[in-house]
Amino acid sequence: MFGRKRKSLKNNQSARFGVPLVTKDDPQNVVSEQFRVLRANIDFASAAIKNFKTVLFTSSEMSDGKSTTAQNLAVAWAQAGKSVLLVDADLRRPTIDKTFGIDNSRGLTTILAMGDQPADMIVQTEVQGLFVLASGPLPPNPSELLGSAKMIQLIDWMKAQFDLVVIDSTPLLMVPDAQSLLPRTDGVVLVAALGKTKKRNLLEAVHILKLAKVKILGLVSRDPNRADKGYGYKYGYDYSSTNRMTTEQVAQRQERMDRHSGYQKASFQTVDSKVLAKANIANNPIEKSKEEKDTDINKPYWQAGSYTENGR
Structure with a gap:
């Protein structure tokens, strides 16, 4: 018990x-x-x-x-x-x-x-x-x-x-x-x-x-x-029997990715026009005031729009 x-x-x-x-x-x-x-x-x-x-x-x-x-x-x-x-x-x-x-x-x-x-x-x-x-x-x-x-x-x-x-x-x-x-x-x-x-x-x-x-x-x-x-x-x-990695293999893979991919970390601190376009802000049917737009600039890009056209 x-x-x-x-x-x-x-x-x-x-x-x-x-x-x-x-x-x-x-x-x-x-x-x-x-x-x-x-x-x-x-x-x-x-x-x-x-x-x-x-x-x-x-x-x-x-x-x-x-x-x-x-x-x-x-x-x-x-x-x-x-x-x-x-x-x-x-x-x-x-x-x-x-x-x-x-x-x-x-x-x-x-x-x-x-x-x-x-x-x-x-x-x-x-x-x-x-x-x-x-x-x-x-x-x-x-x-x-x-x-x-x-x-x-x-x-x-x-x-x-x-x-x-x-x-x-x-x-x-x-x-x-x-x-x-x-x-x-x-x-x-x-x-x-x-x-x-x-x-x-x-x-x-x-x-x-x-x-x-x-x-x-x-x-x-x-x-x-x-x-x-x-x-x-x-x-x-x-x-599977072939899908196992050692710590050294992980480090080597990461080194190759850093050398060849040119990958850059995502940033949520600034917003530009390309990021806003990615967030589909243009699809928002509600026209925002200048004050609201200024506020959105200080937000991460995913906070600037809704996830459906009608905001629900």
Whole structure:
């Protein structure tokens, strides 16, 4: 009895306090390095996907570590120079508001159900290039909201404004919420806990993903029995026997990208005419006053317009 109580308290820890952001708080830790290797592996797995912009993280069971994986990888992608939007689409047990210490009275659900503008709900974090969208109040019909036409419009808007949209969703076998989002994402990462996740549940989750015809980018496994001191987990990545990288390979790949790609980090501090055109400001049917236009110049480009023509 007491063992089950202790396990329940441990499972509820992330829902109460958020997840540990080792990639932000301790970037030199070995676990942070594991997340950077995961980031590189997922980048390689998604290289063949045209216009890859959205990645959804899910699991087969509760407390497998999907939120910890999604949020730490979002930080890692931002640290690599991408503009990243982290979305809390777990409308049953949201954690992003606790992790980043932001208000959850408004967010994804108020955008979908009450007409709030996403630009007003998105919060910039301490990590350069990382923005988050909290879940908002828990609704009575999460699956219907996530499967609505408005969610499709919202995801399209997000993809137009950010380099990458990271979606933290619900477990596949618990509720149908994550399945509602599968057709709207470019790739899925499945998270499992070694020694905890049942094999039959993991196979069933893979079967669901294959039926949905989504691109499975890989399996992230959390091994509590090989935990690194201070964080209580060790991460590995499985995709195929040839899709494994060492730390040296990651460093070499990054050096080649810096040398040949000419990639420049995105900036949200200034706005020019090209950026405004990208944000589709010209499609806004409401003519703004001079004062409003002056105010928009000081905003990040994604805050200057609505994500649909009528602003809803």
